[in-house]
Amino acid sequence: MPQHAVQPFPVSEEYVKNPEIKPEDIAKFRQWVRTQPHLPDQHISGTAPNSSFRPSINVPRLRKDRQASGVGAELQSCSNLDLVLTYHCCDRSAEVAKQVLDLNLTLRTMSPIFAGRDVDDKGLERAYHIMLLSILPTRTPEGYAVFYQCLVDCDPKNFVFPDVMKAVMMTLDLYQVEQGTWPGLVIVLDMKGVQLAHLSRLEIQTLQHFMYYLQEAFLAKLKAIHYLNAPSFMDKLLMILKPFMKKQLMDMLHIHQPDSKAVDEVIPKAALPKEYGGQHKDINTWIEESWQKVRANREYFAAESERRVNEAKRPGRPRSVTDLFGGVEGSFKKLDID
Known part of the structure; x- marks a missing residue:
């Protein structure tokens, strides 16, 4: 094997x-x-x-x-x-x-x-190498699993949204099979490096499909969604998302400005990549390990x-x-x- x-x-x-x-x-x-x-x-x-x-x-x-x-x-x-x-x-x-x-x-x-x-698809390989997608090795104080996402390649031209969403769902599927049920799941999106041009790369149909699945058919108990290092155009992103979100999901959103300390009480910061203020692996090693896990x-x-x-x-x-x-x-x- x-x-x-x-x-x-x-x-x-x-x-x-x-x-x-x-x-x-x-x-x-x-x-x-x-x-x-x-x-x-x-x-x-x-x-x-x-x-x-x-x-x-x-x-x-x-x-x-x-x-x-x-x-x-x-x-x-x-x-x-x-x-x-x-x-x-x-x-x-x-x-x-x-x-x-x-x-x-x-x-x-x-x-x-x-x-x-x-896993031989080049678009999928690119998606896995422009960002980190992983369940963190440490849980929240409540015992919830944390699904962490952050960009490492900030060039919007390399951000192909359907491929990224496919990678997100493949990653979540693998971890659910491997770890089974979670008491809850917290999604963390680190917005560091995200540019306004990334928003133009979003595809509405893909976004609608993902948001519908997340709210209606995802086989986990979603507890919160945290946006770290929120950019100045965060309101524009929320305007795009809002038509596809029910009030229950909107109430789960937590927006954190750069250098906010409030998130430290919720998310195990030590489990983040070293380059993002954590004490875990360096991000390039982590990304390559994640990709090899998918290929395996x-x-x-x-x-x-x-x-x-x-x-x-x-x-x-x-x-x-x-x-x-x-x-x-x-x-x-x-x-x-x-």
């Missing part, structure tokens, strides 16, 4: 970590999944109908290789860890969990930010890209992109606010 290849967090340990979640809860959840013909527990295919996913890798060959090695085969359907993650983030509400799992997989099928997860999990991403819904088999009327992305109204998943 390649170095840095993740091992899924054992479900048996999830029951210890979260004793309020019982194996029989997940067994009942599994029984429901098996009654849904459109969900990937019922089918394995290279490309789901009505999907924007068009694999740029040899899916049949990778499928054959995985069947021979045993690696990744379980990822072609909803794993028990997927069900635990969903049940946990929905506060153990069985009915909400069913809807969130369905929506999570549907969004993964229809949104380009989850498509073409090929080629088979995971190939298998995950097959775990999609089949709209032709959905009971009732099939869903479309228009159905999903007409706005951010409506909610299955309740956002947590501290």
Whole structure:
């Protein structure tokens, strides 16, 4: 197995970590999944109908290789860890969990930010080298995981937003598989080096897809979003984001000016890169390790890209992109606010 290849967090340990979640809860959840013909527990295919996913890798060959090695085969359907993650983030509400799992997989099928997860893609490689994307090694005082992002290449021409968002989601997926459930997740975006020209590189459709997923179908309990080193044009960024944000998410935002000390009480600053005031690794080493971790999990991403819904088999009327992305109204998943 390649170095840095993740091992899924054992479900048996999830029951210890979260004793309020019982194996029989997940067994009942599994029984429901098996009654849904459109969900990937019922089918394995290279490309789901009505999907924007068009694999740029040899899916049949990778499928054959995985069947021979045993690696990744379980990822072609909803794993028990997927069900635990969903049940946990929905506060153990069985009915909400069913809807969130369905929506999570549907969004993964229809949104380009989850498509073409090929680690040989040059755009993806560039995205991983212009910025650091990582779960910090130290938790918040409450025990929440911290997802940290910062730019190292500040040239706006190298900031390709769809590739960046694809990298963000791939990174989060890997850490969730590796670490399992978190008591909560805090997102930290360090704005140091961000220029006004970066805002012109944002693509509204990609932004809308990401914001909808984050609020409605992300399999984690989001607790806060912190912007560090906020630039003078932070108000302009918020104007772009606001149409896609519900009040619950707006209330989670925390804006910190350069040299603000308030963030030290929330975020484990010692866990940041040395160049950003922390005591952890230098940022270039950290970035390269993050990229190698992604490359080492080629088979995971190939298998995950097959775990999609089949709209032709959905009971009732099939869903479309228009159905999903007409706005951010409506909610299955309740956002947590501290």
